[in-house]
Amino acid sequence: MELNLHKLDHQDDVYLKKVLTFLDRIGIDVIERPIEHATFLPGLDLGPSCIYVDYARLDYPGDILHEAGHLAVTPSAQRAIVGSAQQDKDWPPQGEEIAAILWSYAAAIELDLPLNFIFHEHGYKDDSAWLIDNFASGNYIGLPIMEWAGLSLGPQRAAKEGKPAFPAMLRWLRE
Numbered sequence: 001m002e003l004n005l006h007k008l009d010h011q012d013d014v015y016l017k018k019v020l021t022f023l024d025r026i027g028i029d030v031i032e033r034p035i036e037h038a039t040f041l042p043g044l045d046l047g048p049s050c051i052y053v054d055y056a057r058l059d060y061p062g063d064i065l066h067e068a069g070h071l072a073v074t075p076s077a078q079r080a081i082v083g084s085a086q087q088d089k090d091w092p093p094q095g096e097e098i099a100a101i102l103w104s105y106a107a108a109i110e111l112d113l114p115l116n117f118i119f120h121e122h123g124y125k126d127d128s129a130w131l132i133d134n135f136a137s138g139n140y141i142g143l144p145i146m147e148w149a150g151l152s153l154g155p156q157r158a159a160k161e162g163k164p165a166f167p168a169m170l171r172w173l174r175e
Contacts, residue, residue, distance in 0.1 A: 016061040018111045019068075023051075026172040028068050046071065047083040062118040065107055069100030072173050073149060079173075098142035099149065105135050106152065106167040140166055149174050 023030055029050035035057060039045050043058030044067050051067050058064075071079050073096050081087050092100065101124070108118045115135070119128040134141055143166055146152045151169055158165035 012061050012117070015111075015113050015117050016064070018113065019061070019065050019107075022107065022111055023064075023068050026072070028071055028173075030064065041067065045083070048081060049079050060120050060123065062113075062120055063123065065113075065118050066100060066104045066123075069103035069107070070096065072103050073099040073146075073151065075174055095142075095145050099145040099151075101131065102135075102140055102142040102146055102166075103151070105131075105140075106169050107172075109167045110169070 020030055031050050031052050033052050035045050035054040041063045043054040045052040070092050104118050115132045119131050121128055143154050147154050152166040155165045
């Protein structure tokens with residue numbers, strides 16, 4: 001697919017290609033198409049197990065990874081109906097919002113992306129720097145939700161089971 005990346009600088013283009021390759025590998029489709037209606041994040045909308053992107057309207061390419069986090073932490077049966085009339089009007093629940101933020105942090109670490117690519121200064125209700133500081137200090141807000149969902153393990157359980165602790169992931173998509 002030829003991407004319309006006219007608004008991106010070279011470094012963001014490199015990061016975006018890493019993100020798109022990763023999402024393809026884990027099974028989240030990214031589909032380029034015009035988005036004419038208002039969305040929470042400019043140029044992005046979610047559909048059944050996919051992200052729709054209008055690159056002409058996209059302000060921050062790191063937002064794609066955060067939106068992928070929403071899909072990833074949603075149970076697979078629910079993920080399949082995202083964007084449809086069957087979807088719960090209160091989706092995503094608050095716990096899944098924080099899990100999506102933490103998931104996108106783990107993905108940024110996995111992809112060796114700078115954290116401000118995902119947690120840019122114009123997002124996260126002006127708490128981007130606070131999130132980055134917390135994650136950098138090992139304060140993983142939302143980790144119990146990630147562990148409960150079977151996506152990752154906290155340090156105690158990881159040590160007990162002989163598996164890597166977060167930000168390592170057991171799986172990238174919730175079953």
